[in-house]
Amino acid sequence: MMNIGILGAGQLGRMLALAGYPLGHRFRFLDPASDSPAGLLADHLALDYSDTSALEQFANGLDVVTYEFENVPVEAARYLEKFVPVYPPPMALEKAQDRFVEKSFFQELGIPAPKFESGLSNRIADGIGFPAVLKTRRMGYDGKGQVVAHSQAELESGLLKPIADKADSFILEEFVAFDRELSIIAVRGKSGGTKFYPLIENRHRDGILRLSLVIGNITAELQKQAEEYAQRILSALDYVGVLTIEFFEKDGQLLANEMAPRVHNSGHWTIEGAITSQFENQVRAVCDAPLGSTSPLGVCAMVNLVGTLPDETSILKIEGAHLHLYDKAPRPKRKLGHITLVEKDVTTLNKKLDEIRKVYAEF
Amino acid sequence: MMNIGILGAGQLGRMLALAGYPLGHRFRFLDPASDSPAGLLADHLALDYSDTSALEQFANGLDVVTYEFENVPVEAARYLEKFVPVYPPPMALEKAQDRFVEKSFFQELGIPAPKFESGLSNRIADGIGFPAVLKTRRMGYDGKGQVVAHSQAELESGLLKPIADKADSFILEEFVAFDRELSIIAVRGKSGGTKFYPLIENRHRDGILRLSLVIGNITAELQKQAEEYAQRILSALDYVGVLTIEFFEKDGQLLANEMAPRVHNSGHWTIEGAITSQFENQVRAVCDAPLGSTSPLGVCAMVNLVGTLPDETSILKIEGAHLHLYDKAPRPKRKLGHITLVEKDVTTLNKKLDEIRKVYAEF
Numbered sequence A, B: 001m002m003n004i005g006i007l008g009a010g011q012l013g014r015m016l017a018l019a020g021y022p023l024g025h026r027f028r029f030l031d032p033a034s035d036s037p038a039g040l041l042a043d044h045l046a047l048d049y050s051d052t053s054a055l056e057q058f059a060n061g062l063d064v065v066t067y068e069f070e071n072v073p074v075e076a077a078r079y080l081e082k083f084v085p086v087y088p089p090p091m092a093l094e095k096a097q098d099r100f101v102e103k104s105f106f107q108e109l110g111i112p113a114p115k116f117e118s119g120l121s122n123r124i125a126d127g128i129g130f131p132a133v134l135k136t137r138r139m140g141y142d143g144k145g146q147v148v149a150h151s152q153a154e155l156e157s158g159l160l161k162p163i164a165d166k167a168d169s170f171i172l173e174e175f176v177a178f179d180r181e182l183s184i185i186a187v188r189g190k191s192g193g194t195k196f197y198p199l200i201e202n203r204h205r206d207g208i209l210r211l212s213l214v215i216g217n218i219t220a221e222l223q224k225q226a227e228e229y230a231q232r233i234l235s236a237l238d239y240v241g242v243l244t245i246e247f248f249e250k251d252g253q254l255l256a257n258e259m260a261p262r263v264h265n266s267g268h269w270t271i272e273g274a275i276t277s278q279f280e281n282q283v284r285a286v287c288d289a290p291l292g293s294t295s296p297l298g299v300c301a302m303v304n305l306v307g308t309l310p311d312e313t314s315i316l317k318i319e320g321a322h323l324h325l326y327d328k329a330p331r332p333k334r335k336l337g338h339i340t341l342v343e344k345d346v347t348t349l350n351k352k353l354d355e356i357r358k359v360y361a362e363f
Helices: A011-023 A052-059 A074-081 A090-097 A099-108 A152-169 A220-236 A278-286 A312-316 A346-359 B011-023 B052-059 B074-080 B090-097 B099-108 B152-169 B220-236 B278-286 B312-316 B346-359
Strands: A003-007 A026-030 A043-045 A064-067 A132-136 A146-149 A170-174 A180-188 A194-196 A200-205 A208-214 A241-250 A253-260 A299-306 A322-325 A335-343 B003-007 B026-030 B043-045 B064-067 B132-136 B146-149 B170-174 B180-188 B194-196 B200-205 B208-214 B241-250 B253-260 B299-306 B322-325 B335-343
Touching (some): A003 A011, A011 A278, A052 A074, A064 A074, A099 A170, A099 A253, A132 A152, A180 A220, A312 A346, B064 B074, B064 B278, B220 B253, B312 B346
Parallel strands (some): A003 A026, B003 B064, B026 B043
Antiparallel strands (some): A132 A146, A132 A170, A180 A241, A241 A253, B200 B208
């Protein structure tokens, strides 16, 4: 039994605890929000991440600390390291929190990524061309903090002028007319072993993930490419835990869009759809237990419940539809839950997705 | 979201909560033991079942109450019914708590059972023959409270004499030299629909379940027989929730040994091994949600961890071994956890069981 501390008590923390209890572990969450999805089912300190005495209180008696969102203040993670091991290493937070640092890191490791530049006050769209995507370097998620510029004029006068004094906190990226969005979920144990889940196809709307598919539509070559890129990051950071990389697929090649040093929405299908879920593997990794098999149990789909909830009874009537609710109040664009399907073949999977669509058309 | 109250906070309650959180429900436990497997992950009132003010405090704000052990005081369940629906119906507790009442109930419903008699002070072993099993009518579990009598002399002088003043609290049963021990787990929804898991083969040692197998070694006829018997009980009690019946199989016929009005140790394999687990179906049933599919996902085995725990690392190294620990301190004969296997075929399953046996030979 280990006492595991988790920074952040959202749905990812909740699912970490649900996966970790069967292994006999105990959980404590730190999250300033008093009403949080994970707070109900474990110890919960509703204190601020910047409060060092709160951090010490949190760390007291813990065997290991991990986190469930990548915008954990790095200082908090570093401070906690004085008292208790923190995995994934806080360096991973530094790399993931700033799009410029992140993309530069991909570049250093030879991982193809969309062209990008910062220092926008000096050189604008140099070599990137249009359309281009202007993004905040920090705190962007679910499509927030980004806008497409279609011309030099639009970029300069329309977009950059209002933010002239803080242009350095933005990054301009090549707009990739991708064929598919894919993600890989990797996990590395404390003793160095790594495992990879199959590449997941992700479909977004309004910048928010709506549907993830694991349906055998990935070539072995593409899988290998993704695993190699992930392995470079895992090794470079001496990583422990689950790492997610989101890619654009374009003409059979992968371009790294971003990484998340944590369990990921696109991996929720693993709860029922893989021998070991991403959540259990995160727990195993940070506790230095052997990693579990990442093999899928069938063809899988994960439907996100965003903003509104479907009629529960209608969903539960669909044979094999696994409903996951996060106990969050509905609010536009908020992730409230998900539904997983695991089926023997794609035809059946699509039929089930159609059944879900009749009840909930938001994907 | 429903607020669900559970009487008893042992491992069954723990697994009920773990299965019910993803459906968005909240849990409150009542159990006098302050350090209990389920208490960590939900509200927990460590108060006595016989304390009516505790019961009222417990019931306050709940939408439904259920229980995780069959020795819940019936008076407590009946008292709670004044404030909140209680499922399964307390009548099921009355039938299950007393072996004489239980066996008489089987008889009334035409469900074959071992021959039995009570009123031992008057008529001893009349028509039962030897060996016979002397059992306490109440509070027996895991082989406790029963002893085999091999002759009239042994029964009268050795066994009955010391308990002469309380002979009516015992029952004498035919000793069945069974071929197999089987159990069926049934679930009935509030609106009357029922589902059945496949018959499970159970192997005991020292009266305690060690191994459950779902390996396709049950004929359709036997399955039908078990479902018909279960249906009679479900209908007679206007039952809501999961019901387990343990059978002896003898010469291709089923004899009902006992029933448990709750989720059951022999059904733990359903967590990974069935589309919907017994725990989720219990939650669905008492919340009046549609029942989930009870289809198995492969051939399954459940190994009980009794008294001592295996080396965790060695177990987690076995691909596909799902470890479940109840966060209980080891103690002889105590159920501390279980391991589930779900495989494509029996050969692989047996190989995996052998791998487990190398680490943990207690089954």
